[in-house]
Amino acid sequence: MIKKAGSIFFLGTLFFVQAQEKQTDIETIEVQGKLFSTPYKSANQNITIITREDIVNSPAKSIDEILQQVPGMDIRRRGANGVQSDIGFRGSSFEQVLLLLNGIRMNDSQTGHNSMNLPVDLDDVERIEVVKGPAARRFGQNAYAGVINVITKTNPGKRVKISAEAGDFGNYGLGLNAQLGNEKFSNSLQANSASSQGYIYNTDYEIRNVFYQSKLNIKDGDLRLQAGFSEKKFGANGFYASTIGNGTV
Template sequence: MKKVVLSILLVGNILQFAAQSKESEIDEVNIQGKFLTLPVKKVNENVTVIRREQIINSPAKSVEEVLAQFTGFDIRRRGGNGVQADISLRGSSFEQVLILVNGIRMSDSQTGHNSMNLPFDLASVERIEVIKGPSARSFGQNAYAGVVNIITKTSDEEKVIVSANGGDFGTYSLGVGANFGSPKISSFIQVNTSSSEGYRYNTDYKINNVYYQNEIALQNGNLKFQAGIQEKKFGANGFYASPNAIDQYEETQASIVSLGLKQNFSNFKFNSNIYWRRGQDMYEYVRNRPEIYRNMHIGNNIGFEANGTYHSGLGNTGLGVELRKEFLASNNLGHRERFITQLFLEHHFSFIQNKLNVSPGVSWANYAEEGN
């Protein structure tokens, strides 16, 4: 059976953001519709843009702590200081919220528990863009309750950012980031490490991040590259199974590599990305006793997406395609893989002197084994 998802959004001025006075300072919301870039006043979804100034002035030490300060989010954390966090929006499961880094999906082939494994610390984040509400017609799988896009940014301004903090139980964090380059080629690199002996038995952790981002300015466009890896080792006292399972232990790795091209051709804008996201998860029910129970999962997502936007007298038309191959190798689940094809189409109309915005859209997905 073929299933097509069709949605139409009608929003007038009466549905502007509650914080319109602040958000109007933002010129564009880049993740709207995946390929349509629109001024905030014309965005139909409930969009929140968390700016750099808000992040700096926040007492938060991680991305999930920043998100916890905004309505609609339910953050379920295991451990402290970014060890593990599940993001829920408006009562959804954490599998129904799509996490992006600079527009690249961080969804893990094994479990949504690892979607927030980000290869950089909060000092590297330029802003966070959030769409609250169903967004599957524009982003596909995992976007049923919303989308969180975490943006980092290069700069040709040469500067170094050093962040450090410490606390009880041998807890510390140290990070160094640097921007360098020229107006033509700009780069950003960040290295971070954090550790703790744990606030109770078997809650110690060690986290290491390395992240690099590069942008090359082209005529009427740019070429962007990013690569990062994170490694975590932590005691998982009571994380899974039962609160009485106090000897659990886990090690995870998450890496991302992507190359993106944006190009403007008069009334047509083109955007494409090719990416590879790898995740590894090793779990022991009893720490250092793998013979009792041990799981090892390795997941790889390799994908390509291309989106185009055409501006005409009738409005903005966006068309996108995404091709993705997902692999999962597990000593428990075996070897699994699937190929996913997704197509997206939407159009943005404005009527009555831009007071009424209408955005019809349609998405289609094919899973190689399950069908359409």
């Protein structure tokens, strides 16, 4: 069996000080930039905010599925469970859309391909900021057609969530989401694994994700740390050429 394997390793540390926002009203949200943030109500760009309430009320099970609900967004999926996904916006290529995770660039620096290789589960997402149109002045290169910034959450308190699912074609998924901390220092850890034998030849996949983040509140701001690992192995049926029977040409 011919199989294409794709994996990324992301280890990032983000330290910054910012004004703390306690409100949940969309009008009070500050749209994050590379060096500074802009209040949503004062932004002069076309911006869509997908709030936590929108995510909870949506049937979407992954980040790429929730983004498909944004007008003008083109999620180019080549497999189930977001195993191979790229983002286009208003007819753009995937290289012209900048993808950020808590303000940190996630686009592959070599190819810009498979940009949705995020080590984050949808349950960890607090909101998603979608800036439509050129925004290179604020965000840097690749922000030609738009910017997508996925904001994750770190909440105080103790919480553990374990999930499991199974289906046809050897499909299964296991997930762990744990939060521990208080108002001063909070931690969040999520790990998930998914696999399938594929619905036709060479469409099988294996996905492994781990993501950790912490937040330390200090005077007039906070310090944050995040680190993640993502590995994906997938069959590439019809990706490079058409298929005939059980072989590829």
